[in-house]
Amino acid sequence: MISGNLRRHARRSFPATIRVGWQDRSGHDKTAMTKSFDISEAGMRFELNEPVEIRSDVTLRCDKIGLQTRATVRSCVRQKHRFMVGVEFGGGYRWSPPSEEVRHALEEAEMLVV
Secondary structure (H helix, E strand, O other), X not given: OOOOOOOOOOOEEOOOEEEEEEEOOOOOEEEEEEEEEEEOOOEEEEEEOOOOXXXXXXXXXXXXXXXXXXXXXXXXXXXXXXXXXXXXXXXXXXXXXXXXXXXXXXXXXXXXXX
């Protein structure tokens, strides 16, 4: 039995408001503004009000932190009245955080959730 964190890239807390787009089971386009909880160069975790199917494609966008990519849902777990969704970025996309100076400016402008 394997236990522990199997991620290849360490995730760090990086709360920011992001736009998520996906299709539900019926093929209807859905979008939501939500907050991220953590992010790595290869994936992130965020919350939604409804579940998203495992292996679904989603689009992610947050201009404030330079994030714009497609991703694949790897996990979706109910936590109280919300769903925690874990995704892996697609197409070889790798995210890198803004510098501390840029991050501080974004926090000052209230563009990052703190």
